[in-house]
Amino acid sequence: MSVLRFDNVSKQYGGGHTALSEVSFDVAAGEMLFVTGHSGAGKSTLLKLIHLSERPSRGTVLFREKNLLKVRGGKVALHRRNVGVVYQDHRLLADRSVADNVALPLLLRGLRRGDIAKRVRVVLERVGLGARANALPTQLSAGEQQRVGIARAVVTEPALLVADEPTGNLDPTLSAEILALFESLPERGTSVLVASHDLGLVKRMRKRVLVLNQGRLVDDIRPEELAE
Numbered sequence: 119m120s121v122l123r124f125d126n127v128s129k130q131y132g133g134g135h136t137a138l139s140e141v142s143f144d145v146a147a148g149e150m151l152f153v154t155g156h157s158g159a160g161k162s163t164l165l166k167l168i169h170l171s172e173r174p175s176r177g178t179v180l181f182r183e184k185n186l187l188k189v190r191g192g193k194v195a196l197h198r199r200n201v202g203v204v205y206q207d208h209r210l211l212a213d214r215s216v217a218d219n220v221a222l223p224l225l226l227r228g229l230r231r232g233d234i235a236k237r238v239r240v241v242l243e244r245v246g247l248g249a250r251a252n253a254l255p256t257q258l259s260a261g262e263q264q265r266v267g268i269a270r271a272v273v274t275e276p277a278l279l280v281a282d283e284p285t286g287n288l289d290p291t292l293s294a295e296i297l298a299l300f301e302s303l304p305e306r307g308t309s310v311l312v313a314s315h316d317l318g319l320v321k322r323m324r325k326r327v328l329v330l331n332q333g334r335l336v337d338d339i340r341p342e343e344l345a346e
């Protein structure tokens with residue numbers, strides 16, 4: 119089953135600037151892929167259309183076969199429950215512990231405290247931060263903070279995780295660790311779409327790569343084409 123489909127999607131911002139132009143692609147359930155391209159190529163715009171922070175000017179975005187054009191008003195929040203988002207600057211609450219930050223999406227869903235504590239514990243173990251649950255984000259390294267951001271995004275077990283330059287501030291070793299963490303998610307049923315301008319890093323992962331150039335999808339490289 120396809121978890122995500124872009125069908126001839128274009129996006130013009132106010133002022134007429136074209137950020138995406140007739141982009142079409144499909145993401146299968148459980149697939150991990152990258153979208154890459156130079157600064158301004160349209161990567162963030164593409165992710166925003168999935169998360170409904172922006173709407174297409176033309177074309178359709180289907181999420182689990184449902185046309186996102188029809189997702190409006192109160193349904194937007196419901197849609198976002200199925201899409202985890204990881205930001206480059208992770209956007210953690212500085213005055214809340216690591217565990218509280220990760221618990222937040224579950225609190226918003228009205229889960230019971232006992233269930234929340236259990237799920238937070240499990241997900242923090244998975245990202246290697248089981249021992250730092252009570253620390254404040256400022257007491258963590260940049261890589262650890264990013265892992266908290268990932269834990270928060272996956273604690274709800276979304277169908278799709280989108281990440282915008284998740285390794286932007288990290289050194290190559292930490293970047294590889296973070297990407298390995300993403301790589302483990304499809305096994306648990308979450309598809310993963312990562313935007314990165316770092317083509318070298320992306321190629322090393324040997325995953326499918328969508329290449330954007332000035333808003334156009336100019337290449338859709340399959341893993342077997344990246345093999346040496």
Ligand SMILES: Nc1ncnc2c1ncn2[C@@H]1O[C@H](COP(=O)(O)OP(=O)(O)OP(=O)(O)O)[C@@H](O)[C@H]1O
Pocket residue numbers: 131132135136137155156157158159160161162163164315
């Ligand atoms: N809110 C906006 N209003 C007008 N133009 C915008 C807006 N957001 C983005 N753009 C323009 O759309 C184009 C694509 O931007 P986008 O942020 O999607 O690119 P990107 O590939 O993510 O770039 P970067 O790697 O620098 O983050 C750029 O030319 C940008 O200036």
